Amino acid sequence: MKPSVVTIEPNGHFCDDCAVRGAAVCSSLDAAELREFEHLGRRVHFSSGETVFSEEDITTSFYNVLEGVMRLYKLLPDGRRQIVGFALPGDFLGMNLSGRHNFSADAIGAVTVCQFAKAPFTRFIEDRPQLLRRINELAIRELSQARDHMVLLGRRSADEKVATFLLGWRERLVALKGLSDTVPLPMSRQDIADYLGLTIETVSRTFTKLERQGVIEIIQGGISLLDPARVEAMAAA
Amino acid sequence: MKPSVVTIEPNGHFCDDCAVRGAAVCSSLDAAELREFEHLGRRVHFSSGETVFSEEDITTSFYNVLEGVMRLYKLLPDGRRQIVGFALPGDFLGMNLSGRHNFSADAIGAVTVCQFAKAPFTRFIEDRPQLLRRINELAIRELSQARDHMVLLGRRSADEKVATFLLGWRERLVALKGLSDTVPLPMSRQDIADYLGLTIETVSRTFTKLERQGVIEIIQGGISLLDPARVEAMAAA
DNA sequence: ACAGCCGATTGACTCAGATCAAATTTGAGT
DNA sequence: ACTCAAATTTGATCTGAGTCAATCGGCTGT
Numbered sequence: 404m405k406p407s408v409v410t411i412e413p414n415g416h417f418c419d420d421c422a423v424r425g426a427a428v429c430s431s432l433d434a435a436e437l438r439e440f441e442h443l444g445r446r447v448h449f450s451s452g453e454t455v456f457s458e459e460d461i462t463t464s465f466y467n468v469l470e471g472v473m474r475l476y477k478l479l480p481d482g483r484r485q486i487v488g489f490a491l492p493g494d495f496l497g498m499n500l501s502g503r504h505n506f507s508a509d510a511i512g513a514v515t516v517c518q519f520a521k522a523p524f525t526r527f528i529e530d531r532p533q534l535l536r537r538i539n540e541l542a543i544r545e546l547s548q549a550r551d552h553m554v555l556l557g558r559r560s561a562d563e564k565v566a567t568f569l570l571g572w573r574e575r576l577v578a579l580k581g582l583s584d585t586v587p588l589p590m591s592r593q594d595i596a597d598y599l600g601l602t603i604e605t606v607s608r609t610f611t612k613l614e615r616q617g618v619i620e621i622i623q624g625g626i627s628l629l630d631p632a633r634v635e636a637m638a639a640a
Numbered sequence: 641m642k643p644s645v646v647t648i649e650p651n652g653h654f655c656d657d658c659a660v661r662g663a664a665v666c667s668s669l670d671a672a673e674l675r676e677f678e679h680l681g682r683r684v685h686f687s688s689g690e691t692v693f694s695e696e697d698i699t700t701s702f703y704n705v706l707e708g709v710m711r712l713y714k715l716l717p718d719g720r721r722q723i724v725g726f727a728l729p730g731d732f733l734g735m736n737l738s739g740r741h742n743f744s745a746d747a748i749g750a751v752t753v754c755q756f757a758k759a760p761f762t763r764f765i766e767d768r769p770q771l772l773r774r775i776n777e778l779a780i781r782e783l784s785q786a787r788d789h790m791v792l793l794g795r796r797s798a799d800e801k802v803a804t805f806l807l808g809w810r811e812r813l814v815a816l817k818g819l820s821d822t823v824p825l826p827m828s829r830q831d832i833a834d835y836l837g838l839t840i841e842t843v844s845r846t847f848t849k850l851e852r853q854g855v856i857e858i859i860q861g862g863i864s865l866l867d868p869a870r871v872e873a874m875a876a877a
Numbered sequence: 878a879c880a881g882c883c884g885a886t887t888g889a890c891t892c893a894g895a896t897c898a899a900a901t902t903t904g905a906g907t
Numbered sequence: 908a909c910t911c912a913a914a915t916t917t918g919a920t921c922t923g924a925g926t927c928a929a930t931c932g933g934c935t936g937t
Binding site for chain 3: 908909911916918919921923924925926927929933934936
């Protein structure tokens with residue numbers, strides 16, 4: 404991991420030119436509210452590998468991902484890691500009841516977030532039920548995804564896990580970049596393994612197996628889905 | 641599974657004598673609101689094994705568990721099952737964005753729920769941000785639990801899974817019945833296995849192993865924690 | 878009390894995925 | 908272009924948990 408180089412933009416950012424304005428929590432605010440909201444957040448840049456927050460840290464901020472990809476994970480005392488999700492632009496991070504983060508988050512490649520100090524943000528929500536409702540929607544969506552992932556972790560084979568991951572990841576990218584059979588994988592094999600509850604070797608072997616079967620092609624920084632239908636068949640099982 | 645015998649109380653239930661009034665969603669309402677809220681819900685009884693709602697069913701109601709235990713689960717097309725959680729009194733079920741339930745729920749032993757028709761409930765929330773906030777809190781708590789469970793499913797050994805389950809289950813019962821080293825397990829071994837991502841045989845063997853080590857005692861309808869510290873050591877690993 | 882059933886336990890054996898150990902490829906810095 | 912370190916792939920072997928197959932035990936209903 405490189406030395407920490409967090410860049411905070413001097414000032415004067417505008418929600419107007421924010422890529423996720425329509426999708427993120429902000430989508431619940433009208434123009435006037437957005438103007439006020441703007442002063443609460445500040446854009447912060449993180450470079451590859453940097454940690455945005457750690458599990459057990461006291462929560463001082465919430466984060467809205469604007470650009471890039473983050474890995475969200477929990478560690479066991481002996482170092483085993485489970486990635487509980489990947490965050491993409493539009494995702495909102497940091498909500499918890501305990502006052503401490505319940506997972507760690509770090510940047511995979513360059514990341515830009517919109518950071519909100521906890522207290523003023525909480526105050527801002529107080530009399531904006533729309534915003535609260537939006538946050539609640541995001542939590543409910545995450546919960547549904549979390550349950551799907553439990554099924555994957557607890558009941559699927561390695562082949563099914565990998566196939567499901569590829570399709571699910573592609574699906575998430577569709578919303579951001581449009582449909583494509585070329586699927587960029589900015590995360591490492593280790594990240595994928597820790598997300599799927601496998602080892603790096605099993606992930607690698609499964610990829611090569613899929614490639615030999617002519618179902619995918621392993622390309623620079625990702626894979627290409629040669630036969631999406633076959634991958635879907637593998638995932639469904 | 642027995643023939644369906646759903647009992648709906650004729651009427652006139654009162655939140656006043658509701659065991660979970662202080663803990664559940666209702667805790668966010670003042671006396672006047674509670675009086676109004678009362679008319680939205682009706683108590684419904686389910687007997688052992690009955691299904692309260694199924695995955696993919698259109699969501700017509702939300703449920704507040706009053707008494708008993710429910711298993712919440714998802715099925716793969718080929719019948720593999722993953723239990724995503726057990727619901728206890730105070731838990732609120734049924735929230736989703738898709739308009740369909742994203743898991744199935746059935747009764748383990750006799751269950752009483754407070755059932756709310758979706759539309760009036762949703763309307764009632766509209767201008768009660770307190771209630772929405774409470775629901776959001778419950779969702780965030782569930783999300784945190786879901787992430788913990790992902791770690792268990794993806795990265796823990798069978799022994800660790802079983803030990804963690806016993807402690808976690810006991811912990812949840814503490815809130816309801818007070819601390820005790822006697823842990824009732826109303827769910828079957830198959831349920832435990834499907835919750836932990838194991839087979840019934842592995843769960844059974846792990847129990848007997850723990851018993852032979854003198855760490856637990858397997859008793860009728862549950863276990864007794866003879867050496868909680870050792871179980872904690874096993875769980876932490 | 879007894880028969881029959883269903884859930885739980887136990888044992889023998891197998892196998893999917895982990896572990897251990899090299900190559901091989903990639904890529905960042907000089 | 909060249910070097911070195913890190914990431915990935917590949918191979919050989921091992922093992923924890925699954926599978927298959929009997930029992931065993933505890934209720935239920937007669």
